[in-house]
Amino acid sequence: MQPSDAALAARAHAGADALALALRGRTIAVLTGAGISTESGIPDYRGPGTTARARNPIRFAEYAASESGRARYWARAMVGWPRFCAAEPNAGHHALAQLQRRGCTGAPITQNVDALHQAAGSTDVIELHGTLHRVRCLDCGALESRHDVQARLVAHNPALEHARRFDPEAREVRPDGDVELPARLLADFVVAACLRCGGTLKPDVVFFGESVPAEVVADAYARVEAAEALLVVGSSLAVFSGYRFVRRAHELGRTVAIVNLGPGRGDAYASVRVDAPAGAVLTALAERL
């Protein structure tokens, strides 16, 4: 049975009390995952109610080697983009931005690729897995805004754009989701090429089969090590890219606090664990720090 709204609100306030007690007066690093963005309508494939990631995430090797794999990826990305980039930051993002502005916490280190922390006003965000808002050329390294690439995709594929607006099957698709486009909508899809060299574009995110860039990992470790506490929000820490920071904070004797719906791999390291929606917990925490 799902807990009632009142029960969740009570849990959020009690959780914020416990967090404030553990964190007040300490320098705090912040690590966030998909769970902070679910209240903005972006799905969390590891959250409660799901047992796995997106059904068929494309691996980097397939993306780099397969023209049809890239076409499938970009067709889905083109259809899902308008809704993905229309997502707005929620109370949790706003609370973290406010805490950063007031000097209570450091800038977020995030596993998310939605740029919602920045939209809420957070600065110096470390994006462990990159961002869907930027595109990189695999051949010459040129960077381009995803919005500009979207305009070219739409120009190259007017029939798919029409389907995106009017075909119910296309409306289910999200760029990071597990809904595949029907083959009839995928036929003859034309990808966008690099404007500088004509090469292969890829969203500037870390795909399965790729590693987080070493300098990004080093920056994130430095932030975690410099702080007296680590606040983890909305991540079950199932992937190593986030888990390692919790392990390091624990090794260094730092306070680890976790806000997440459902259990996670870092729970054993946490001195405070709050199982409630991030938006309500962080809003209450911002009132207490």
Ligand SMILES: [Zn+2]
């Ligand atoms: Zn290029």
